[in-house]
Amino acid sequence: MVLAGPAIQVCQVGTVLVAGPGVSGFIARVEARMQGRRGPRVLQPYYDLAKLFRKESLAPDGASWVFLVAPFVAFACYLTIPLLIPVLTTFGLPLGYMGDILGGGFLLALASFAIALAAAETGSPYAQLGSSRSKTFGAITEPVVLFVVFTVALITGTDLPYALAATVRSGAGQLVRPAHVLAAAALLMVILYETGRIPVETHTGTNEFGMIEEARAFEHSGPYFAMIRWGSSMKQMILFVILINVFVAPWGLASTGSPTAVGLAILAFLAKAAGIGIIIAIIDDSFAKLRLFKISEFVAAAFLLAVLGVFTLYLGGG
Amino acid sequence: MMTPAPPVFASVANVIAVFVLLAEFGMLRAAMLRAQIRLYAFQSLLLSVLAAVAAYERHVPELYALAVLSFALKVVIVPTVVQRLLRNTNTEIAGSGALGVASETLLALGVTAFGFFSVGALHIQSRILPSAALSLSVAVVLVSFVLMIVRRDVVSQAIGFFSLENGVSLASLVVASSLPLILEVAFLFDLLVAVVVFGVLMRVHHGRSRSLSTTQLTKLRG
Numbered sequence: 319m320v321l322a323g324p325a326i327q328v329c330q331v332g333t334v335l336v337a338g339p340g341v342s343g344f345i346a347r348v349e350a351r352m353q354g355r356r357g358p359r360v361l362q363p364y365y366d367l368a369k370l371f372r373k374e375s376l377a378p379d380g381a382s383w384v385f386l387v388a389p390f391v392a393f394a395c396y397l398t399i400p401l402l403i404p405v406l407t408t409f410g411l412p413l414g415y416m417g418d419i420l421g422g423g424f425l426l427a428l429a430s431f432a433i434a435l436a437a438a439e440t441g442s443p444y445a446q447l448g449s450s451r452s453k454t455f456g457a458i459t460e461p462v463v464l465f466v467v468f469t470v471a472l473i474t475g476t477d478l479p480y481a482l483a484a485t486v487r488s489g490a491g492q493l494v495r496p497a498h499v500l501a502a503a504a505l506l507m508v509i510l511y512e513t514g515r516i517p518v519e520t521h522t523g524t525n526e527f528g529m530i531e532e533a534r535a536f537e538h539s540g541p542y543f544a545m546i547r548w549g550s551s552m553k554q555m556i557l558f559v560i561l562i563n564v565f566v567a568p569w570g571l572a573s574t575g576s577p578t579a580v581g582l583a584i585l586a587f588l589a590k591a592a593g594i595g596i597i598i599a600i601i602d603d604s605f606a607k608l609r610l611f612k613i614s615e616f617v618a619a620a621f622l623l624a625v626l627g628v629f630t631l632y633l634g635g636g
Numbered sequence: 637m638m639t640p641a642p643p644v645f646a647s648v649a650n651v652i653a654v655f656v657l658l659a660e661f662g663m664l665r666a667a668m669l670r671a672q673i674r675l676y677a678f679q680s681l682l683l684s685v686l687a688a689v690a691a692y693e694r695h696v697p698e699l700y701a702l703a704v705l706s707f708a709l710k711v712v713i714v715p716t717v718v719q720r721l722l723r724n725t726n727t728e729i730a731g732s733g734a735l736g737v738a739s740e741t742l743l744a745l746g747v748t749a750f751g752f753f754s755v756g757a758l759h760i761q762s763r764i765l766p767s768a769a770l771s772l773s774v775a776v777v778l779v780s781f782v783l784m785i786v787r788r789d790v791v792s793q794a795i796g797f798f799s800l801e802n803g804v805s806l807a808s809l810v811v812a813s814s815l816p817l818i819l820e821v822a823f824l825f826d827l828l829v830a831v832v833v834f835g836v837l838m839r840v841h842h843g844r845s846r847s848l849s850t851t852q853l854t855k856l857r858g
Binding site for chain 1: 639641642643644647648650651653654657658661665737738741745748749752753756768771772
């Protein structure tokens with residue numbers, strides 16, 4: 319029995335949709351364990367979402383429809399990207415080639431733009447600070463993503479994520495080439511920034527001056543806030559998929575459409591995401607949060623890595 | 637057009653060489669003098685590892701001796717001596733350089749690009765290591781020049797000079813790894829002389845001006 323392409327595509331989106339909060343919960347649990355605390359349940363994010371969906375929602379005075387529609391725009395973007403990237407399969411699925419990595423990057427940027435716009439609508443200083451900061455540092459992280467895409471394009475001759483994953487699988491020489499190592503490291507640093515992990519900001523939901531990503535949703539409440547929280551855990555999953563299944567470990571994906579292969583691919587992906595989660599928890603527990611003005615140095619370091627990757631490729635040694 | 641992957645050994649050697657360059661960038665931006673010295677030790681360690689890997693892969697036993705010697709000297713002795721000198725001066729943080737960190741990094745990146753492409757255009761082939769490592773070594777040398785020019789304290793300038801030597805020995809691993817061992821050892825002892833000279837300079841300078849900063853050296857004194 320072979321699953322039809324659209325069915326597998328639904329599984330791809332479903333995996334990211336359903337497992338996203340769970341991976342966040344897993345990271346919080348591991349992090350707490352490393353600090354000697356018992357920590358929240360792994361399923362806690364789901365309970366939080368259920369609670370938020372039951373609450374009433376309020377909008378600030380004078381906020382227009384932009385404020386209310388933004389969580390849904392962002393959510394729709396995060397639902398579209400898993401169609402484009404290899405979450406479960408080695409082969410392209412229906413609609414899988416409608417955009418390349420750059421297209422996925424544009425969708426991520428659109429989602430964060432929508433939320434920043436909503437934050438600007440509120441008139442709340444915290445939310446506006448958060449959105450202005452995230453756009454300021456985003457001006458440096460987006461070129462990093464571009465350079466990572468250039469590296470991919472130079473290595474494979476195309477910028478389809480499926481093509482890079484296939485290239486990496488083709489031999490150990492691909493995995494250790496400097497351009498690949500540098501691009502993957504730069505991508506990891508961008509992921510730490512984009513998911514609001516420790517060298518950039520604390521992820522525990524405490525309110526403080528240094529907030530960036532967490533501050534933007536300050537004025538949302540109830541189901542709207544739940545959509546934003548759910549969306550940001552999906553964004554984390556999407557970035558993990560790009561790092562794991564395109565760059566670092568594109569093994570364990572389904573090469574046929576049989577239900578067992580797809581099921582095993584889901585389990586393998588969850589295991590790999592948990593592995594990355596443990597690495598991120600270790601980073602969270604072993605570094606201090608950077609001062610706000612040092613964050614530009616952090617993202618500049620990621621930029622340096624990505625540019626050096628392109629340089630080594632041009633030299634012929636990459 | 638697709639870029640084929642180089643052989644695994646060449647890739648590993650290139651990755652190590654890239655990390656040598658990244659350590660140099662780290663030294664450029666490190667504000668703590670101790671962190672700078674630690675980065676220098678790390679860079680030297682990478683170089684010893686590269687020499688050992690090349691010795692194993694290409695069957696050049698002399699390189700093992702070089703790896704051991706450079707480990708003992710550049711990873712253990714030199715950092716220890718500089719740390720001890722630093723401890724006597726009670727200074728931990730370098731004064732700000734002539735430029736901000738971001739502009740320093742951009743400048744160094746430009747210089748790196750220049751080094752990369754000018755040496756890459758020469759198409760020098762080597763039996764032992766891939767030729768990209770040579771371009772990387774030239775980039776290391778140029779960035780260490782930037783480090784020595786923009787930083788205004790004696791320790792950073794000394795570390796810049798020592799890491800310049802690291803860049804040169806990376807280059808010599810690529811183009812002249814079959815150099816007689818005695819010459820390589822002579823280079824290493826050259827480094828020892830430099831350590832003594834810089835040690836004396838640091839002590840005298842700190843004794844006279846009570847700081848490690850070189851900004852006061854612009855005035856002539858009778």
